[in-house]
Amino acid sequence: MRRFFLIFFPLVILIVIFPGLPAETYSGNERNKAEYPPGYSTPWVDSVFASLDLEQRIAQLLMIRVHTDRDKEYYNEMVRLVRRYNLGGVAFFRGNPLEQLLLTNRMQSQAQTPLLVAIDAEWGLSMRLDSTIAFPRKMALGAIADERLIYNMGHEIGQQLKRLGVHISFAPVLDVNNNPDNPVINFRSFGERPQNVARKGLAYMQGLQDAGIIACGKHFPGHGDTDADSHHTLPLLNHTVEEIKAIHLYPFLQLINNGLHSVMIAHLEIPALEGEEGLAATLSHRIVTDLLKNEMGFEGLVITDALDMRGVSDYFEPGELELRALMAGNDILLLPADVPKAINTIKTSIRQGLIDEELVNRTCKKILYFKEMAGLDNFNYLMPDRLFEDLNNNMANMLKKQLTEASLTLVRNENNLIPVTDLSNKRIAALSVGEYPGNTFHQMLANYAPVSLYGIDKYHTPQRAYQMVQQLKEYDLVIVSVHNNSYFVRDDYGINGKTVGLIYSIARDNDVVLSLFANPYSIAFFDDEILSIESILVAHEEGQVFEEAAAQAIFGAFPLQGSLSVSAGNHFPAGKGLLSSPAGRIRFGMPEETGIPAELLKDIDSMAIRGIKNRAYPGCQIAIIKDGVMIYNRSFGYHTYDSLSPVLTTDIYDLASITKTAATTAAAMRLVDKGLLDIDKPLSHYLPWLTGTNKEHINLREMMAHQGRLASWIPFYRETMIEDQYAEGIYHWQRTGDYPVQVAHNLYINKGYQDTIYAQLAASELLEENSYTYSDLGFILMGDIIAQVTGMGIDQYIDREFIRPLGLSTMGYLPANRFSTRRIVPTENDTRWRKQVIHGHVHDPAAAMLGGVAGHAGLFSNATDLAIMMQLLLNEGSYGGEQYFNQETVNEFTSVQFLENNNRRALGFDKPGTGADRNRIPAPCASPASFGHTGFTGTMAWADPEENLVFVFLSNRTYPDQHNTTISRDSIRTNIHQAIYDAISRSEITGTTIR
Numbered sequence: 001m002r003r004f005f006l007i008f009f010p011l012v013i014l015i016v017i018f019p020g021l022p023a024e025t026y027s028g029n030e031r032n033k034a035e036y037p038p039g040y041s042t043p044w045v046d047s048v049f050a051s052l053d054l055e056q057r058i059a060q061l062l063m064i065r066v067h068t069d070r071d072k073e074y075y076n077e078m079v080r081l082v083r084r085y086n087l088g089g090v091a092f093f094r095g096n097p098l099e100q101l102l103l104t105n106r107m108q109s110q111a112q113t114p115l116l117v118a119i120d121a122e123w124g125l126s127m128r129l130d131s132t133i134a135f136p137r138k139m140a141l142g143a144i145a146d147e148r149l150i151y152n153m154g155h156e157i158g159q160q161l162k163r164l165g166v167h168i169s170f171a172p173v174l175d176v177n178n179n180p181d182n183p184v185i186n187f188r189s190f191g192e193r194p195q196n197v198a199r200k201g202l203a204y205m206q207g208l209q210d211a212g213i214i215a216c217g218k219h220f221p222g223h224g225d226t227d228a229d230s231h232h233t234l235p236l237l238n239h240t241v242e243e244i245k246a247i248h249l250y251p252f253l254q255l256i257n258n259g260l261h262s263v264m265i266a267h268l269e270i271p272a273l274e275g276e277e278g279l280a281a282t283l284s285h286r287i288v289t290d291l292l293k294n295e296m297g298f299e300g301l302v303i304t305d306a307l308d309m310r311g312v313s314d315y316f317e318p319g320e321l322e323l324r325a326l327m328a329g330n331d332i333l334l335l336p337a338d339v340p341k342a343i344n345t346i347k348t349s350i351r352q353g354l355i356d357e358e359l360v361n362r363t364c365k366k367i368l369y370f371k372e373m374a375g376l377d378n379f380n381y382l383m384p385d386r387l388f389e390d391l392n393n394n395m396a397n398m399l400k401k402q403l404t405e406a407s408l409t410l411v412r413n414e415n416n417l418i419p420v421t422d423l424s425n426k427r428i429a430a431l432s433v434g435e436y437p438g439n440t441f442h443q444m445l446a447n448y449a450p451v452s453l454y455g456i457d458k459y460h461t462p463q464r465a466y467q468m469v470q471q472l473k474e475y476d477l478v479i480v481s482v483h484n485n486s487y488f489v490r491d492d493y494g495i496n497g498k499t500v501g502l503i504y505s506i507a508r509d510n511d512v513v514l515s516l517f518a519n520p521y522s523i524a525f526f527d528d529e530i531l532s533i534e535s536i537l538v539a540h541e542e543g544q545v546f547e548e549a550a551a552q553a554i555f556g557a558f559p560l561q562g563s564l565s566v567s568a569g570n571h572f573p574a575g576k577g578l579l580s581s582p583a584g585r586i587r588f589g590m591p592e593e594t595g596i597p598a599e600l601l602k603d604i605d606s607m608a609i610r611g612i613k614n615r616a617y618p619g620c621q622i623a624i625i626k627d628g629v630m631i632y633n634r635s636f637g638y639h640t641y642d643s644l645s646p647v648l649t650t651d652i653y654d655l656a657s658i659t660k661t662a663a664t665t666a667a668a669m670r671l672v673d674k675g676l677l678d679i680d681k682p683l684s685h686y687l688p689w690l691t692g693t694n695k696e697h698i699n700l701r702e703m704m705a706h707q708g709r710l711a712s713w714i715p716f717y718r719e720t721m722i723e724d725q726y727a728e729g730i731y732h733w734q735r736t737g738d739y740p741v742q743v744a745h746n747l748y749i750n751k752g753y754q755d756t757i758y759a760q761l762a763a764s765e766l767l768e769e770n771s772y773t774y775s776d777l778g779f780i781l782m783g784d785i786i787a788q789v790t791g792m793g794i795d796q797y798i799d800r801e802f803i804r805p806l807g808l809s810t811m812g813y814l815p816a817n818r819f820s821t822r823r824i825v826p827t828e829n830d831t832r833w834r835k836q837v838i839h840g841h842v843h844d845p846a847a848a849m850l851g852g853v854a855g856h857a858g859l860f861s862n863a864t865d866l867a868i869m870m871q872l873l874l875n876e877g878s879y880g881g882e883q884y885f886n887q888e889t890v891n892e893f894t895s896v897q898f899l900e901n902n903n904r905r906a907l908g909f910d911k912p913g914t915g916a917d918r919n920r921i922p923a924p925c926a927s928p929a930s931f932g933h934t935g936f937t938g939t940m941a942w943a944d945p946e947e948n949l950v951f952v953f954l955s956n957r958t959y960p961d962q963h964n965t966t967i968s969r970d971s972i973r974t975n976i977h978q979a980i981y982d983a984i985s986r987s988e989i990t991g992t993t994i995r
Contacts, residue, residue, distance in 0.1 A: 154207020
């Protein structure tokens, strides 16, 4: 009656407190409690069993420890043990995957019976092996709402294990960690809520087992509420039976009822379940056999925790320890300290009648059955070819990124600081505590807005803290990140009083977003003043993936949906997690996130590099956005052919004629929406000084579509030269009142010469035929129109209307006024006119003579910012939660205007065209709806609404000589653009899917 009550009463509690898990599963298979044949007997099992003598049957129960970072003598000894005793299995620990694969092959070749291979892979092979992917720890996974991601992780880890010849993963951890001081489980647990642990553990288990791996739930009956480490001592779990069953056994029961293949027993002293003082659960018949096997109905493999851990090894000698573990009901005796003693002690006990030989026989057959389940009845040696590529595949890395993003947890967000908005009116600083400025987190923040970067040591002096607080007072928002932390409570998770005090001091004067790259328990080391921090993002772990994800989340590239898996301090209970909506900004991701395998984009790399080798340009940047995800953002080569300064993705290029779209056309569209500009009005309506000229009646629509009969360009600078010398009175080597306009480094033009330029433009002849002729002159005039309408230069207008609101930190005119020339790529060694390397000043002569600010040229940017500008247009005018253009305006400006005149041009934008007017620059597969522009310096920006695709290519093909046309002759930009369409097409044909 007592046993019935102890089973029934806790289960009633479970049903009431924890609703049942959903019936659906993640791979579509129906699952239920595992069923095994009577006596675990199959033809293969019976055949192999019959070939073994008693000693070998005992040896099948033993699984030894093996490292793969040792010397040849060690490996020889491991092989000798396998061959001499015909051991049942090996458990790999620290080492290298290739060494493990080679040693596995060697040991399997020497084993009479194939070895069962196991490893601890709780967060992937990286838990034990170098050069492999580390997935997020369980405490981070416990924060994820979508268990399908965890199933996918389990399946991916399972595939990696199979590739390495592993059959058992000692995972998932099913301990309910409801003790923040737990020194050994802690971050290895899915959290403190039994139902959440069960859901996550079940998804992980199903992923592993669907991949053909034997999953192992551990550490039964629950290691989550201990304050001691069983590696060093025997922890005491002093709970009632009801508490143990209602909390700690719940996840195990759920997984057992859904087909869990194996369970690992913990080294715990549990008086409520085992009356013998000092007897670990591993050695308890009441716990292993009565509770796990009989009451809970588990028929899979039962595995001891490591028998060389002091939680049991301090109490029993080798041999006796393994015997007692076997008698308790364990099947696999993991990591015996002395193999010969273990075998001899068990064999002697059988001969002396202390145990029945049938116990060994039954257990041996059970192990053989699981070997057959793992495919060892048809063993094949492992191939080392492409091992590291297989273990570090792009799909796995993408999954790690998805898991990380889903785990980020927003626990406080006063005034909705996250996502960061209203960039125009915010001065933003980022302070990393425990890390240098310019770290991974900072670099990603800088992709979204101009951010001033700071760093401070965790053990800073009071004087340094004071200086930092004073420096940061000038900012509206400070994003504080805490780095160089610890997973362990013994280290206070890396949080010290200096860090806490500094953050609180900053929060008294500034709005603060705190990004905590640490265990959620670390929040307990902040006191109640933590509520002075407006926004707190728990990012769980450090490393590139977590830091990049947190930075993107802060700016709203994706929604925050995580919830705490454990209670963090006094104010944030388990389950706490605020939802934040995305702000509509691009994400930085992988091609696989859009269904394109990265391998299909490798041709882009080779074409870009080939262009450098063929001296089409010294270097370049390429950015690709697909479906709102920056899937490619790379730089190649150097600033110049001297190979001294490599091109970085943050470097800045002269966009040349892309200025016509990214600046002038964008400004015109904005003014049209505001009712301040009518593109069907004549030029003279906005520029009265053109009244009476041959340009008086040209309307803006015609002009912006290059249909206005304007000449292509005017070489204004030639009028300032007499042979090879500057004409007198036009230029000066210093800025003065009469020479205020800078043309290049130490070269200034007379203040009245701009009037001369406009006079020449006004007096220029029109073409006789009213047909398409590409012209710079119309956009020079458009720049002047925008200045007349807005009362400010076009540089100021686009800065106010687009650059600052969009957070484009590199885009703008006159880059030498804002950046070091080390970040600006030179365009030409001009030996004819300016007689110097053009570096930080606009390449186009007319734009230079106008002071570097013009409607047709003068804009600089990196590829990232220009791609965002193109994405804004692809989004039909919306970005970052703001509407910059009306949808109708975008559609009109990006549509062909004069098709009847065989003119492919839109308003400002270039188009692919058709027939004889087919543009040779965009890819042949670019859709008719696509639009963009190119630049004289070797640049291109193109958007395709039908593929939701943005392509940006920036180079300085004009260096050192603008007459270098290799980039066009070899169709480099076109071919790279086409390679993207080819990758998309091949992905669709092969049916690429994202698991």
